[in-house]
Each structure stands twice: as C-alpha cells, then as structure tokens.
C-alpha cells in the first residue's frame with residue numbers, strides 16, 4: 001500500500017456525498033429478525049425452488065451460498081434451516097428501509113429490494129454535521145429500527161459508494177473521501193466494480209488492468225474504445241467525478257408488486273382459493289399498469305393454517321400486465337401448489353418489472369389478440385378509476401367478490417393494530433422497532 005507510484009485521485013473530500021446501503025443477506029436476515037428462534041443459526045431461503053436464494057452469515061460460514069442446490073447445502077450443513085421466500089414480509093422491511101433513508105433526504109433511489117442510494121450533498125449545514133456523521137446516523141437508524149443489519153458506503157459517486165458498501169460486510173460502515181480513493185481502488189479487484197462483467201474483466205486483463213485503480217489510470221480514449229459509454233461513465237465515477245444521478249423516479253419504487261388476501265376463518269375450498277388468487281392478480285395488474293410497468297416474473301403464494309408459506313414462481317416468456325394473460329399461468333401454478341387443507345391467505349407477486357414501452361411483441365404473438373388484451377385492460381383501469389377496483393373482473397373471480405360483499409369475516413386481532421410501515425391492507429405480524437434490543 002506504500003508503493004511510491006500511487007497518487008491522489010482528488011483532494012476534494014466530498015464534492016458530492018453519495019450513500020449506498022445494501023442489506024446483509026436480506027431475505028435470510030428478515031427471517032431471523034421476525035423469528036428469534038432462528039437467530040445465530042444457519043438459515044437459508046429458496047425452499048420453493050430447491051435452490052438457495054439467500055443464506056444467513058451463519059450458513060455462509062459453513063460454505064453454504066446463494067445458487068447452491070438444497071441437496072448440496074444439506075450435505076455441507078445437515079442442521080440447515082430451509083425456508084420458503086417470504087416476499088410479503090421482505091417487501092415491508094424493504095419499504096421501511098427506504099422510508100428511513102427518506103427521513104434524512106428526499107433524494108433516495110430504490111435500486112433493488114435490499115439496496116439503495118441516497119444523495120446527502122449540501123445537507124451538512126442543515127444537520128450541522130460532517131457527511132460521515134449523517135451517514136453514520138442513517139446506518140444506526142436503519143439497523144436499529146429494522147432489526148437487521150445493513151452495510152453502508154459513503155463516497156463521491158454512486159460507483160464509489162457501491163464499492164464502499166461491499167467493502168466490509170456484514171454491518172459495515174465505510175466512508176471514503178477524495179484523498180483516500182486511491183487506497184480503496186487499489187484494494188478493489190476489477191470484477192468488484194459495478195457493471196464490470198466477466199467478459200470486460202478478461203478483456204482488461206489483457207491490458208494488465210487488474211484492480212479498479214489500474215482501471216482509472218487508463219487513458220479515457222482507450223476506455224471508450226474498449227468499453228463504450230457505460231464503461232467511460234464508470235471510469236469517471238471511480239475518479240470521484242459523479243456521472244450517475246440518484247434517481248427518485250417512481251418506477252424505481254416498484255421492483256415488485258404484491259397483492260395478498262388474508263381471510264378469517266380459513267378457507268379450504270379449492271375453487272374459492274383459486275378465485276382469490278385471480279383477484280390478487282387483477283389488483284396487482286391494475287397497480288403495475290398505473291405505473292406503466294409490465295412483469296417478467298410471477299409468484300403465487302398460499303399461506304396455510306399453520307402459517308407456512310407455499311410459494312411457486314415462474315419466468316414469463318414476455319413481460320405483461322394483463323390478468324387475461326396471467327390467469328392461465330396462475331391456474332397452473334396453483335394446481336401444482338394446492339393440497340387439500342385449510343388456508344389463511346393467498347398472494348401474488350409480480351416481479352422483475354420493466355417499463356411497458358420496453359415490452360416487445362414476440363414473433364408468435366398475434367398483434368390483434370395483443371391489442372384486444374391491452375384495450376380490455378385499459379377499460380378495466382378506466383372503470384376502476386370511476387367506480388372502484390374490481391368493477392369489471394374475470395368471471396372466475398366471482399366467488400371471491402361474492403364473499404367480499406357478504407358480511408365481513410371475523411377481524412384478526414392485528415387488523416386493529418396498525419404498525420409503522422403497515423397500512424390497513426398490508427400488515428406485518430411483528431413490530432419493526434426494538435426487535436433486536
């Protein structure tokens with residue numbers, strides 16, 4: 001680290017002050033926060049697909065990581081606790097995390113469910129504190145209020161802040177002002193730079209570029225030649241020249257949309273459960289169309305009387321926001337999930353959302369059929385706006401709406417007890433505050 005070729009990248013501390021927050025082993029940590037009995041134990045999620053989606057740090061220490069099959073993971077760790085992915089609870093934790101960040105600054109970007117950026121530039125005067133202290137306060141607040149740990153990076157650009165947030169994990173706090181950028185980048189392998197995929201890494205290796213520091217020493221013109229506009233932007237970002245704005249655009253707030261229906265007493269009737277699910281899909285589609293989004297992934301969840309979540313998901317062959325297109329898929333997923341028994345809730349998650357103007361018609365779609373579907377969806381939105389949701393619905397959701405009109409079922413106790421981060425329609429069973437204290 002004391003080689004005499006190193007040079008300062010810039011002497012400005014924070015011309016811009018950008019924070020990146022990344023939750024540690026998010027889906028597994030949320031399970032440990034809401035189930036104290038799992039704390040300190042190896043926990044993984046992804047039971048529904050047989051592949052590990054998230055692993056707690058206890059599991060990681062035993063060599064269990066994301067992407068491993070459950071079968072292999074159990075060989076490494078026979079006492080592994082394997083759970084299905086609970087999108088409902090995790091999206092509430094996610095929402096809470098971004099809400100806390102927004103209490104510090106309105107400039108917050110929801111980059112993914114468990115990762116986001118905040119722009120603190122110009123706030124030192126208001127808070128009468130250096131940027132490091134504001135970021136430290138934010139870190140403490142998120143950790144304390146959520147009962148899970150996140151890692152925070154603070155630096156001059158999004159590209160640098162992202163490297164900082166991954167620098168120490170879990171529960172890391174890494175702030176790097178201009179005069180220390182060169183030290184951070186010398187310790188950062190090229191592959192850890194945001195957007196630097198394996199093919200770019202091996203291309204740059206041919207030029208003897210191995211660290212992020214080597215990369216920023218390259219001539220800009222060569223970077224442009226080899227990596228194009230995006231590579232050049234990152235080259236500037238890593239030199240402390242912020243190119244990428246913290247985007248607060250609405251569509252970023254919807255990485256996924258979920259709609260759940262909880263019922264008391266429990267329901268055992270197959271046809272009724274199916275119609276609840278179709279209604280969930282209608283509501284989720286109405287919501288994503290409002291934001292001009294379309295989904296590329298669909299998950300279907302049933303919650304049993306014992307509060308087990310059964311979830312199954314699928315990639316969609318093309319993005320859609322149409323319940324007519326999704327309902328046969330929901331049917332198929334439901335058929336593979338359903339076993340006779342009592343159920344407490346149904347739910348649907350539309351994920352991997354993209355702007356609907358990016359939806360491309362595929363070769364085998366008949367344009368006429370597509371147009372009809374879009375027109376009908378548009379009509380449903382229009383009626384919902386004027387007369388309330390579910391005015392016009394798929395015939396198969398009729399059992400669900402009839403139950404809806406009948407007398408209200410018994411209210412579960414927590415319906416009357418709305419917690420911070422919840423709404424009347426979306427509840428979390430556990431308080432966010434003081435989970436860990």
Ligand SMILES: [Mg+2]
Pocket residue numbers: 022023024025026114115
């Ligand atoms: Mg994370």
